[in-house]
Amino acid sequence: MTIDSVLVANRGEIALRVVRACRELGIRSVAVYSDADAEAAHVRLADDAVHLGKSAASKSYLNVDAVLEAALSAGVDAIHPGYGFLSERPAFAAAVEEAGLAFVGPPSSVIATMGDKAAARAVARSADVPVVPGSDEVSAVEDAVAAAEEIGFPVLVKASAGGGGRGIRPAASADELRTVVVEAQREASSAFGSDAVYLERALQGPKHVEVQVLADTHGTVVHCFERECSLQRRRQKILEEAPAPGLDPSVRSSLCDAAVRLAREVGYVGAGTVEFLVDGEEFFFIEMNTRIQVEHPVTEWITGLDLVAEQLRIAGGAPLSVAQDEIVCRGASIEFRVNAEDPDQDFLPSPGSMDGLELPGGPGVRVDTALMTGDVVPPFYDSLVAKLSVWAPTRAEALARGRRALAEYRVEGLPTTIGLHRRLLDEPAVVDGSYDITTLESWLSGATD
Amino acid sequence: MASHKITSRTPGVFYHRPSPDADPYVTTGASVAEGDTVGLVEVMKTFHEVKADAAGTVSAFLVENEDEVTIGQDLVELET
Numbered sequence: 001m002t003i004d005s006v007l008v009a010n011r012g013e014i015a016l017r018v019v020r021a022c023r024e025l026g027i028r029s030v031a032v033y034s035d036a037d038a039e040a041a042h043v044r045l046a047d048d049a050v051h052l053g054k055s056a057a058s059k060s061y062l063n064v065d066a067v068l069e070a071a072l073s074a075g076v077d078a079i080h081p082g083y084g085f086l087s088e089r090p091a092f093a094a095a096v097e098e099a100g101l102a103f104v105g106p107p108s109s110v111i112a113t114m115g116d117k118a119a120a121r122a123v124a125r126s127a128d129v130p131v132v133p134g135s136d137e138v139s140a141v142e143d144a145v146a147a148a149e150e151i152g153f154p155v156l157v158k159a160s161a162g163g164g165g166r167g168i169r170p171a172a173s174a175d176e177l178r179t180v181v182v183e184a185q186r187e188a189s190s191a192f193g194s195d196a197v198y199l200e201r202a203l204q205g206p207k208h209v210e211v212q213v214l215a216d217t218h219g220t221v222v223h224c225f226e227r228e229c230s231l232q233r234r235r236q237k238i239l240e241e242a243p244a245p246g247l248d249p250s251v252r253s254s255l256c257d258a259a260v261r262l263a264r265e266v267g268y269v270g271a272g273t274v275e276f277l278v279d280g281e282e283f284f285f286i287e288m289n290t291r292i293q294v295e296h297p298v299t300e301w302i303t304g305l306d307l308v309a310e311q312l313r314i315a316g317g318a319p320l321s322v323a324q325d326e327i328v329c330r331g332a333s334i335e336f337r338v339n340a341e342d343p344d345q346d347f348l349p350s351p352g353s354m355d356g357l358e359l360p361g362g363p364g365v366r367v368d369t370a371l372m373t374g375d376v377v378p379p380f381y382d383s384l385v386a387k388l389s390v391w392a393p394t395r396a397e398a399l400a401r402g403r404r405a406l407a408e409y410r411v412e413g414l415p416t417t418i419g420l421h422r423r424l425l426d427e428p429a430v431v432d433g434s435y436d437i438t439t440l441e442s443w444l445s446g447a448t449d
Numbered sequence: 450m451a452s453h454k455i456t457s458r459t460p461g462v463f464y465h466r467p468s469p470d471a472d473p474y475v476t477t478g479a480s481v482a483e484g485d486t487v488g489l490v491e492v493m494k495t496f497h498e499v500k501a502d503a504a505g506t507v508s509a510f511l512v513e514n515e516d517e518v519t520i521g522q523d524l525v526e527l528e529t
Binding site: 054055056058059340349351379380381382383 | 459460461462491492493494495515517
């Protein structure tokens with residue numbers, strides 16, 4: 001089918017990003033909005049707009065029935081979910097499919113498989129993609145010790161029913177493990193109602209590196225190289241770059257091949273991201289994000305591709321516009337997430353009014369934002385207000401360009417993370433690219449001590 | 450008997466209960482001590498507990514569950 005019109009089921013900068021891609025492709029875009037977003041840029045710049053409901057996300061952007069009704073009343077051919085909200089909910093994708101509309105993303109069954117930790121690991125294993133070495137559930141202490149000796153110390157003892165970092169305990173030796181397993185089982189039983197625990201190898205300061213893939217409905221799968229996303233606070237990325245600095249070329253090549261194998265194995269369609277932890281020469285699959293990623297601009301900078309346009313073409317049944325050997329990595333790009341948060345108050349989310357705004361510009365500078373001077377940042381949604389991304393022929397020049405653009409950037413009325421980024425670009429581990437997933441949090445705790 | 454109103458420290462969405470399936474933190478007629486949690490405000494996907502800043506008996510909820518609130522808005526009325 002050809003796609004002539006798209007409902008953009010999101011808000012903020014990513015909704016505007018999709019509206020812009022539609023405009024360039026000659027596709028009619030229909031925005032949706034909550035009470036709080038009636039005057040928002042993604043509504044103003046779309047061809048049409050449909051009101052969803054009250055401001056709370058549960059009453060608007062997360063309301064499956066309201067979004068589907070909007071799509072049917074607007075007479076669109078497809079729904080683009082953006083990221084967050086309904087983008088990775090298999091039930092939503094299935095409802096879109098059942099309504100006879102194209103879902104701009106993979107089939108609902110693929111979203112379901114990759115959203116299930118155990119099923120996704122099984123797909124990785126059958127695609128010969130390494131996962132973090134671990135055990136099945138263990139109950140007897142000596143079984144745990146035997147499993148740990150096979151995995152290699154140090155290990156983490158994890159509660160099967162835990163999640164989000166809860167119920168995890170480290171053990172560096174067999175003796176320590178004997179105590180920790182018993183404690184972990186007791187704690188898991190009271191916290192999660194199940195004493196099931198398993199073991200996983202504890203990686204020491206790995207890097208978070210992810211690979212962008214594109215797959216069409218004709219069986220072609222390509223990668224668009226990797227992004228380095230280790231600078232995270234509470235598992236939230238704050239700065240991303242491409243290519244990953246210091247990544248060994250042979251590891252890069254294996255990593256990108258592994259991502260393509262995994263996407264092929266699961267029957268992937270659309271744009272997706274395969275996330276890995278990289279530990280020296282070893283890498284391990286952690287999860288796949290079955291949607292466009294916040295940090296996709298850095299990949300667009302280094303490859304010259306328009307990933308959102310590719311998504312829309314794929315959803316319309318067209319083959320990919322490029323072959324693997326035509327996708328070339330050129331120069332270096334860095335993205336800085338500008339969040340309405342106060343780094344001096346433990347990143348307290350700070351909604352409010354954008355009273356003054358001066359955006360950076362000039363060569364190699366891109367700002368993705370849906371907030372203009374006078375706009376209000378509502379308290380109901382994510383704190384991301386803008387993404388500044390820069391490109392330059394070399395990483396050193398990209399860092400200089402980032403410093404220059406951040407110095408130009410002025411926001412009045414709200415605290416943001418712009419100042420944090422300025423300071424980060426003076427950190428030796430950021431400048432030389434040696435940072436890992438522990439760097440930002442330890443730097444922040446040092447900075448506040 | 451004096452009345453006291455507990456206000457919201459941030460804008461956001463007010464919840465009477467810790468999660469959709471849980472019991473409410475407090476109901477009308479309940480007595481609360483200073484520091485007790487009486488509700489939750491969600492702001493930008495983070496949750497902040499609303500604590501009673503006085504002791505008393507809950508006489509009224511001034512906003513419904515899942516209502517949008519502004520900074521400083523009255524949430525819960527206490528008889529102190």
